[in-house]
Amino acid sequence: MADEALFQFLHSEIIQYVNSAESGESENGRCVSKLESMGFRVGQGLTESRHISVCRFTKDTPRFKDELDVMKFICKDFWTSVFKKQIDNLRTNHQGIYVLQDNKFHQLTQLSAGKQYLEHAPKFLAFTCGLVRGALSNLGVKSIVTAEVSVMPACKFQVMIQKM
Amino acid sequence: MADEALFQFLHSEIIQYVNSAESGESENGRCVSKLESMGFRVGQGLTESRHISVCRFTKDTPRFKDELDVMKFICKDFWTSVFKKQIDNLRTNHQGIYVLQDNKFHQLTQLSAGKQYLEHAPKFLAFTCGLVRGALSNLGVKSIVTAEVSVMPACKFQVMIQKM
Numbered sequence: 001m002a003d004e005a006l007f008q009f010l011h012s013e014i015i016q017y018v019n020s021a022e023s024g025e026s027e028n029g030r031c032v033s034k035l036e037s038m039g040f041r042v043g044q045g046l047t048e049s050r051h052i053s054v055c056r057f058t059k060d061t062p063r064f065k066d067e068l069d070v071m072k073f074i075c076k077d078f079w080t081s082v083f084k085k086q087i088d089n090l091r092t093n094h095q096g097i098y099v100l101q102d103n104k105f106h107q108l109t110q111l112s113a114g115k116q117y118l119e120h121a122p123k124f125l126a127f128t129c130g131l132v133r134g135a136l137s138n139l140g141v142k143s144i145v146t147a148e149v150s151v152m153p154a155c156k157f158q159v160m161i162q163k164m
Numbered sequence: 165m166a167d168e169a170l171f172q173f174l175h176s177e178i179i180q181y182v183n184s185a186e187s188g189e190s191e192n193g194r195c196v197s198k199l200e201s202m203g204f205r206v207g208q209g210l211t212e213s214r215h216i217s218v219c220r221f222t223k224d225t226p227r228f229k230d231e232l233d234v235m236k237f238i239c240k241d242f243w244t245s246v247f248k249k250q251i252d253n254l255r256t257n258h259q260g261i262y263v264l265q266d267n268k269f270h271q272l273t274q275l276s277a278g279k280q281y282l283e284h285a286p287k288f289l290a291f292t293c294g295l296v297r298g299a300l301s302n303l304g305v306k307s308i309v310t311a312e313v314s315v316m317p318a319c320k321f322q323v324m325i326q327k328m
Contacts, residue, residue: 007167
């Protein structure tokens with residue numbers, strides 16, 4: 001519980017700080033992109049071999065079988081290590097688009113559920129989009145990650161693989 | 165390991181970002197004070213009853229016996245929940261000053277050990293000073309917390325209790 005709380009509190013502080021520091025210049029967009037970059041670097045760091053389950057994982061299977069295999073790692077091991085739960089649903093069109101659904105995304109539970117708050121959602125999702133993109137990048141998969149909220153606190157992350 | 169890494173990476177990102185965002189205006193001082201405030205709020209949050217061991221702790225002993233008791237909680241339960249280790253040494257002059265020594269402070273292990281890097285140490289310690297001050301404040305103890313590094317990565321946090 002403590003680890004989860006620590007991450008949550010830090011995450012809120014970062015959003016608040018970046019939001020206030022970036023206000024003035026094209027506001028929301030810049031804040032979101034800063035948060036995404038921070039997430040990207042953290043995601044990269046976490047998947048470096050000396051951290052988390054990627055080493056446990058890669059000890060048995062020295063490399064991922066395919067793209068889908070990498071995505072499954074993100075949905076299970078990676079998500080659990082950061083959010084203490086797995087992704088609830090993974091779907092793909094088998095053409096490089098993956099949709100990861102989290103039915104109760106922690107970072108959104110801080111936001112009130114009213115529709116009027118939906119406009120703030122991107123700030124609460126940007127860091128995580130970056131986190132996924134960074135992790136994937138470190139595992140050799142280049143991607144664009146976006147997020148969308150339909151009914152809070154459920155959230156869908158869309159990963160579009162960028163073919164080299 | 166993952167949780168520790170997640171905190172470490174986030175902590176580095178925050179330092180880097182705050183440092184760049186605050187540069188220009190009295191630089192270091194403002195950066196350090198921002199980081200301290202962020203730590204303060206996170207420390208307060210973590211000791212709120214629904215998080216970490218403070219609830220376990222307070223279930224058996226509904227309130228702390230005295231100031232020293234609170235400090236022991238910070239050195240053991242609180243430190244472990246954040247840094248995955250206890251404080252190595254706690255000393256007091258029994259007049260409201262406590263020195264908490266961590267012989268291998270994680271947030272410093274990122275810094276090279278050369279003397280020339282010592283000037284950067286305050287940035288790496290500010291968040292944690294705030295964390296301790298926030299936790300203490302939420303437990304009813306008003307304090308001033310400073311940190312000093314003699315030989316990296318050992319670190320001493322000095323807590324001066326502010327009598328009401």
